[in-house]
Amino acid sequence: MRESTGPVIILGAGPAGLSAAYELSAKGVPCAILEQDSVVGGLARTVEYKGYRFDIGGHRFFTKLPLVEKIWKDVLGDDLLVRPRLSRIYYRAKFFRYPLEPMDAFMGLGPAESLRCVASFVRARLAPSWPEDDLETWVSNRFGRRLFETFFKGYTEKVWGLPCRQICAEWGSQRIRGLSLSSLLWNSIAGNRRNGRTPKTLVREFYYPRLGPGMMWSRMQEIVERQGARVVFNAPVEEICWQRGRIIGVRARGTLYTGEHFISSIPIRELIMRLTPQPPEKLRHAMHDFHYRDFITVALIIRGSRLFPDNWIYVHDPAVAVGRIQNYANWSLEMTPDPATTCLGFEYFCQHGDSLWTMPDEKLREQAMRELAHLGLGDPNAVIDAKVVRVPRAYPVYDAVYQRGIAAIRRFLGAVPNLQLVGRNGMHRYNNQDHSMLTAILAARNVMGASYDLWDLKIDSGYLEEGNRLDATDLQALEATQPSVPGLIASAFRRHSAG
Numbered sequence: 001m002r003e004s005t006g007p008v009i010i011l012g013a014g015p016a017g018l019s020a021a022y023e024l025s026a027k028g029v030p031c032a033i034l035e036q037d038s039v040v041g042g043l044a045r046t047v048e049y050k051g052y053r054f055d056i057g058g059h060r061f062f063t064k065l066p067l068v069e070k071i072w073k074d075v076l077g078d079d080l081l082v083r084p085r086l087s088r089i090y091y092r093a094k095f096f097r098y099p100l101e102p103m104d105a106f107m108g109l110g111p112a113e114s115l116r117c118v119a120s121f122v123r124a125r126l127a128p129s130w131p132e133d134d135l136e137t138w139v140s141n142r143f144g145r146r147l148f149e150t151f152f153k154g155y156t157e158k159v160w161g162l163p164c165r166q167i168c169a170e171w172g173s174q175r176i177r178g179l180s181l182s183s184l185l186w187n188s189i190a191g192n193r194r195n196g197r198t199p200k201t202l203v204r205e206f207y208y209p210r211l212g213p214g215m216m217w218s219r220m221q222e223i224v225e226r227q228g229a230r231v232v233f234n235a236p237v238e239e240i241c242w243q244r245g246r247i248i249g250v251r252a253r254g255t256l257y258t259g260e261h262f263i264s265s266i267p268i269r270e271l272i273m274r275l276t277p278q279p280p281e282k283l284r285h286a287m288h289d290f291h292y293r294d295f296i297t298v299a300l301i302i303r304g305s306r307l308f309p310d311n312w313i314y315v316h317d318p319a320v321a322v323g324r325i326q327n328y329a330n331w332s333l334e335m336t337p338d339p340a341t342t343c344l345g346f347e348y349f350c351q352h353g354d355s356l357w358t359m360p361d362e363k364l365r366e367q368a369m370r371e372l373a374h375l376g377l378g379d380p381n382a383v384i385d386a387k388v389v390r391v392p393r394a395y396p397v398y399d400a401v402y403q404r405g406i407a408a409i410r411r412f413l414g415a416v417p418n419l420q421l422v423g424r425n426g427m428h429r430y431n432n433q434d435h436s437m438l439t440a441i442l443a444a445r446n447v448m449g450a451s452y453d454l455w456d457l458k459i460d461s462g463y464l465e466e467g468n469r470l471d472a473t474d475l476q477a478l479e480a481t482q483p484s485v486p487g488l489i490a491s492a493f494r495r496h497s498a499g
Contacts, residue, residue: 010264011262019441029444035234044433054335058331061080067441068438076209087311120146121147132169209332283412286408296347327344365383422440
């Protein structure tokens with residue numbers, strides 16, 4: 001077996017892995033990044049097909065972190081565009097603007113249903129349901145049950161493949177924190193700015209790279225390689241060698257990469273499976289506590305332009321399987337090479353091995369074309385080509401047992417301090433790429449002598465969504481200034497574990 005040594009070995013060349021390398025290489029610390037794919041970017045890569053470019057899910061570049069925003073601007077310069085946001089919900093053959101606008105919703109629902117929604121909201125505020133452990137209760141307490149069932153339930157259950165009663169409230173507190181009926185009303189009257197504290201869900205502008213998000217990570221790859229880092233492609237992790245007190249090395253594609261420090265952004269379940277010798281029994285059992293939702297994009301190339309004005313549409317119609325539809329030219333005109341055509345991304349949320357995941361590409365194309373017609377968004381006879389992309393483990397699932405797995409991996413990390421986990425799959429956190437970047441940057445600083453506890457930053461709890469600006473001093477005090485995740489979540493976990 002060949003051997004390669006270096007101070008820092010990074011697993012995964014997505015936003016987290018590359019951000020760690022960016023921070024380290026800028027300070028002259030050599031590192032090697034092992035990537036299983038042939039391109040960088042991970043879930044934030046851009047797929048190119050016959051000149052058409054499309055995202056894996058659509059990636060807005062929005063952050064409250066000046067540190068991260070500066071990196072985006074430094075790397076991309078004039079290629080970082082400012083884009084207006086337009087997204088709508090498709091429900092009962094009608095389109096509703098999202099973020100919700102009260103007058104638009106009133107006109108779409110009609111006066112009778114609107115009054116029922118208002119009455120439901122008043123009941124929820126006067127007599128909220130407790131305990132508030134699950135997503136259905138969390139959202140219903142803030143919007144009323146009828147609005148929950150109209151504008152939250154259908155799409156969310158498509159994404160996760162679970163009833164909202166089985167999804168932790170933590171998902172809601174993380175993803176739509178700060179959004180309430182009062183904030184919707186205020187923003188519809190006062191506009192998008194609220195003393196700099198607009199919830200992320202209501203933001204109406206975002207950055208976007210000219211050629212898609214993959215442009216950001218390809219550029220960053222070039223920078224880190226110029227600064228001495230090494231990116232190794234087609235190098236899936238085969239074995240993570242460890243002994244009591246430390247990680248020794250990582251074997252990938254027949255080479256053993258040894259180092260002093262290791263930063264991992266690969267899925268936790270995969271990391272546990274690759275440990276050699278086998279880890280303690282409790283950690284082996286924890287592999288079964290981490291679950292994922294898989295993802296398919298069917299990109300339809302269609303004759304005609306400006307089929308609809310949205311960046312993306314959320315599809316709540318239970319008659320179709322598609323969950324969300326992207327219009328890539330509305331993100332950047334250069335995503336579509338022929339202005340007389342449109343490239344739409346039909347996004348399906350599924351489970352590895354289920355009927356959608358195993359459906360042949362041609363059948364998926366036919367299904368997307370049928371749903372295009374059903375939704376009235378285009379003529380299926382105008383479809384001239386299609387490309388199917390399957391993405392495993394796209395979304396870490398917040399179910400009833402994942403926190404038990406997190407507790408087990410954290411105990412293991414305490415015994416091997418030269419291993420740090422970062423990013424979405426690396427920490428099993430359904431976060432945005434700016435959050436992933438932050439964890440990786442701080443992990444790199446830990447390599448260079450800092451002592452950030454990445455698990456106690458609570459970047460998911462809303463701090464970054466509420467307008468707080470961070471500089472180097474703020475980062476050092478971050479742990480002391482974070483609001484807590486609602487305590488009921490922890491109590492729910494304790495009850496589950498006890499059972």
